[in-house]
Amino acid sequence: MKHLFSTLSATLLLAALAPASARAEAPNTGGTMGIYLENDLFAGTDRYYTSGVKLSWTSPDLSRLSGTPHARMMLPLFDLIPGIHDANYQKNVIHSIGQDIYTPDNTETFTPALNDRPYAGWLYVSNGVVWKTDRVRNILVMDIGVVGSYSYAQEAQRYVHDARGFDHPNGWDHQLHNEIGVTLAYERTWRWPHIVKRSGAEWEFLPHAGATAGNVKDYANVGGEFRMGFNLPDDYGTPSIGPSSAASTPVDGALGADRSWFPLGFHVFARADGRAVAHNIFLDGNTFGDSPSVGHNVFVADLSTGFVINWRNTKMSYAVVYRTKEFNAQIAPQLFGTVSLNWTF
Secondary structure (H helix, E strand, O other): OHHHHHHHHHHHHHHHHOOHHHHHHOOOOOOEEEEEEEEHHHHOOOOEEEEEEEEEEEOOOOOOHHHOHHHHOOHHHHOOOOOOOOOOOEEEEEEEEEEEEEEOOOOOOOOOOOOOOOOEEEEEEEEEEEEEOOOEEEEEEEEEEEEOHHHOHHHHHHHHHHHHOOOOOOOHHHOOOOEEEEEEEEEEEEOEOOOOEEOOEEEEEEEEEEEEEEOOEEEEEEEEEEEEEEOOOOOOOOOOOOOOOOOOOOOOHHHOOEEOOOOEEEEEEEEEEEEEEEEEHHHHOOOOOOOOOOOOOOEEEEEEEEEEEEEOOEEEEEEEEEEOOOOOOOOOOEEEEEEEEEEEO
């Protein structure tokens, strides 16, 4: 994994430094690659949701899903989606891999308190589909992974702590036990107003609503993002890592808005997402057998603010996320930072 991220980072750097004329003449046919890093170290803490890493690829527009090998594995599921084959929709497939790490507040003790968040990890792969126009986007994603020691969360956290000279968290022997996890997430996002030329100073509001179901998480969510700045990207916002998050998925081809001749863009954004939670395995414990658990709060909200810089086909973002308490004994709401890099090539 370390070598993969090194190679990918070098590739992105070379693309960013390539001559502008060469990139302007080359069509974007390879899709969009996204790298997402989330960590509470940005906020000076080391507890609860302590780390998230995700590598995602979204295909370019696929006029016929059956015409690409990227979609064949999931075609039986895609074909059941009402209206997905409508000619007005652009269609993309999504493939991702990611890892989330959760720890209690007190990581020094070898026996975590019964009312503290359990140690847990989540290693998963995602496959899904996007169907969108220049005004609305739909995402349907299935995550399949493992909770427990096979997620290698303990090894990943200890590697980072060793590299930075931090103490080891000592309670990983009490993490959730191994369990296969599956989630199916759907989210719909709208864009208002309709911008036909993304040039100069602009603002945009992107409300969203969705639901996630499975043995890992079950919830319904609603929220929105407001952004304003210069030469806004032709995409659907900047979410945090989640079951329905994907790479940037810009609008392609004839549906795409006219762009400014000036390649640099910048904007700030504020985003809110509220969830009504029915189940969260990382708090409620394993589905089968005994495991640590603390229960979950029904209503949880994320409030985030940040900025985005986009240069031609590359988008970089940074945000700080405030998450309300997820369980009753949680000593305080959580803050964490999120950094992402998306490159359409």
